[in-house]
Amino acid sequence: MEETPVTITSPSTAVGPLAASTLVHAGQTGGQWWRDAVIYQVYPRSFADADGDGVGDLRGITSRLDHLAALGVDAVWLSPFYRSPQHDAGYDVADYRQVDPLFGTLEDFDELLATAHGLGIRVIVDLVPNHTSSEHVWFQEALAAGPGSPERARYLFRDGRGEHGELEPNNWRSIFGGNAWTRVTEADGTPGQWYLHLFDSTQPDLDWTNPEVHAEFEQVLRFWLDRGVDGFRVDVAHGMVKADGLPDWDGSVAMVDGSVDGTDPGAPEDGSTGAGNSGPAFDQDGVHEIYRAWHRVLAEYDGDRALVAEAWVEPLSRLARYVRPDEMHQAFNFSFLTTAWKAGPLRTVLAGSLAANDAVGAPTTWVLSNHDVVRHASRLGLGVDGERPNGLFATDPQPDEATGLRRARAATLLMLGLPGSAYLYQGEELGLPDHTALPDEVRQDPAFFRTAGTEAGRDGCRIPLPWQSDAPGFGFGPTGATWLPQPESYGRYAADVQTGVPGSTLETYRAALAARRAHRLGSGTLAWLDAYADADDVVAYRNGDVVVIANLSNRPVVVPRSAEVLVASGDLVRGLNDETSVPTDTTVWLRA
Numbered sequence: 001m002e003e004t005p006v007t008i009t010s011p012s013t014a015v016g017p018l019a020a021s022t023l024v025h026a027g028q029t030g031g032q033w034w035r036d037a038v039i040y041q042v043y044p045r046s047f048a049d050a051d052g053d054g055v056g057d058l059r060g061i062t063s064r065l066d067h068l069a070a071l072g073v074d075a076v077w078l079s080p081f082y083r084s085p086q087h088d089a090g091y092d093v094a095d096y097r098q099v100d101p102l103f104g105t106l107e108d109f110d111e112l113l114a115t116a117h118g119l120g121i122r123v124i125v126d127l128v129p130n131h132t133s134s135e136h137v138w139f140q141e142a143l144a145a146g147p148g149s150p151e152r153a154r155y156l157f158r159d160g161r162g163e164h165g166e167l168e169p170n171n172w173r174s175i176f177g178g179n180a181w182t183r184v185t186e187a188d189g190t191p192g193q194w195y196l197h198l199f200d201s202t203q204p205d206l207d208w209t210n211p212e213v214h215a216e217f218e219q220v221l222r223f224w225l226d227r228g229v230d231g232f233r234v235d236v237a238h239g240m241v242k243a244d245g246l247p248d249w250d251g252s253v254a255m256v257d258g259s260v261d262g263t264d265p266g267a268p269e270d271g272s273t274g275a276g277n278s279g280p281a282f283d284q285d286g287v288h289e290i291y292r293a294w295h296r297v298l299a300e301y302d303g304d305r306a307l308v309a310e311a312w313v314e315p316l317s318r319l320a321r322y323v324r325p326d327e328m329h330q331a332f333n334f335s336f337l338t339t340a341w342k343a344g345p346l347r348t349v350l351a352g353s354l355a356a357n358d359a360v361g362a363p364t365t366w367v368l369s370n371h372d373v374v375r376h377a378s379r380l381g382l383g384v385d386g387e388r389p390n391g392l393f394a395t396d397p398q399p400d401e402a403t404g405l406r407r408a409r410a411a412t413l414l415m416l417g418l419p420g421s422a423y424l425y426q427g428e429e430l431g432l433p434d435h436t437a438l439p440d441e442v443r444q445d446p447a448f449f450r451t452a453g454t455e456a457g458r459d460g461c462r463i464p465l466p467w468q469s470d471a472p473g474f475g476f477g478p479t480g481a482t483w484l485p486q487p488e489s490y491g492r493y494a495a496d497v498q499t500g501v502p503g504s505t506l507e508t509y510r511a512a513l514a515a516r517r518a519h520r521l522g523s524g525t526l527a528w529l530d531a532y533a534d535a536d537d538v539v540a541y542r543n544g545d546v547v548v549i550a551n552l553s554n555r556p557v558v559v560p561r562s563a564e565v566l567v568a569s570g571d572l573v574r575g576l577n578d579e580t581s582v583p584t585d586t587t588v589w590l591r592a
């Protein structure tokens with residue numbers, strides 16, 4: 001059921017050092033759970049392994065749901081677990097209605113869902129509608145049926161350019177590197193048509209001008225909605241519709257994490273960081289019709305089911321079009337994720353995100369890590385300029401682990417105090433860094449291969465989780481096997497050595513999520529603290545009765561005596577006059 005968002009006026013009445021008179025966001029609540037939810041991304045192959053083959057699985061996830069309940073999240077989002085040849089870790093789906101045997105069975109999924117629901121945790125699943133696997137029955141039929149057939153019309157097959165069709169139909173590049181077209185051999189053995197793949201050649205793009213494609217995906221939505229899922233994270237939500245005629249494009253091609261070689265992230269006034277994909281393959285107006293139709297499908301079901309867009313779109317006002325009242329419900333805020341660890345750009349992106357979403361009545365989302373980017377504990381250890389390489393090699397300048405973790409915890413508290421919905425990526429609650437020195441022989445990301453090894457790719461952020469410091473494979477599964485090697489340092493980050501330890505990253509996340517819930521920060525307000533409204537190196541805001549101060553400077557920030565410390569991302573400092581201060585790269589939540 002849809003409800004109209006309600007506007008709440010700012011409750012800030014404080015005076016003195018904690019006064020906050022510049023209201024940025026007046027608060028919103030429509031009553032739907034997703035407006036202020038904390039949603040935890042489970043990457044199934046790396047969360048927990050029940051059957052001992054070294055790859056995580058659905059039963060492994062079910063066995064660890066108590067960890068997520070104790071953490072205090074509202075929902076999980078599961079990356080793909082569908083039948084797939086795993087050429088892109090499951091983002092190459094061969095059957096949208098089956099669980100891959102690697103991950104278990106449909107019964108295992110039903111059990112996971114029931115257990116999660118029993119714990120009060122909602123479940124969002126991944127939907128990959130831009131492309132199928134080349135092993136999907138539709139693509140196999142398309143290859144067999146030949147040019148001009150209705151089977152080929154489900155994909156983007158085109159004749160080649162050049163005298164004998166030997167040249168690609170246009171000059172588009174794959175986001176994973178290399179060109180975006182592959183030529184097929186026709187049934188009679190002759191070189192034939194080309195098909196478009198914005199990603200790997202095993203991920204042919206569907207043709208979303210074909211009504212059959214629409215009908216099929218509506219049925220896929222219903223299949224999972226009928227099973228009881230609470231929503232869908234929609235992969236490449238900005239890519240399904242291409243410009244008419246597939247015109248050439250000479251602009252830069254963003255990598256899979258949204259980075260574009262040679263661009264300066266900067267921080268223009270709207271908070272854009274250069275993280276958007278552009279050109280004729282992305283963010284075409286026609287894509288919104290699809291989401292209006294899907295919105296109507298979800299609205300037939302009870303329980304406020306939600307659609308979240310994975311759309312690397314900028315500026316933020318353009319991204320907000322995906323979450324207009326009759327379209328999707330949330331969109332990942334990659335402009336926030338890609339903002340440098342600098343006060344000015346951070347304030348700009350916070351205000352820009354809230355303004356853009358307020359304009360359409362949608363909640364803003366916040367996210368710092370996922371399975372496509374270097375984890376924020378490593379990224380922020382590289383420097384403060386917002387570097388975001390597509391993975392790291394052992395020969396690259398390495399992140400400073402201690403600085404990275406310190407900043408990551410500070411960035412997380414800065415994020416979790418904000419109004420809106422926050423996404424966490426598995427393992428960030430342990431403070432995990434990337435594996436930054438994987439041997440090339442074990443890499444699996446197609447981006448590594450398609451760039452001929454010039455990009456390390458995303459394997460480093462996908463390492464199996466450490467649950468127990470003294471067990472083989474750090475307790476990932478019963479045999480010690482792990483599909484990617486874990487760095488030795490993961491023993492120090494294991495869940496068991498952090499549980500119950502005050503000040504550990506895990507306990508800090510738990511405390512923050514509990515306080516966020518108790519103070520209703522997710523549906524709250526945001527006003528800049530007057531004292532730091534223009535500060536170069538401090539971000540400070542008030543959300544209801546909570547004040548959040550993130551100190552990015554190299555000198556301590558003194559906490560007013562009247563304030564009670566609720567949560568801090570690191571140790572606070574007691575001064576000579578018994579005053580408390582927030583040290584460098586630390587965020588504190590105060591009740592004041």
Ligand code: NOJ
Pocket residue numbers: 088091092128199235236256310371372
């Ligand atoms: C975005 C997903 O997050 C990423 O992991 C995947 O490789 C691409 N889409 C292609 O599906």
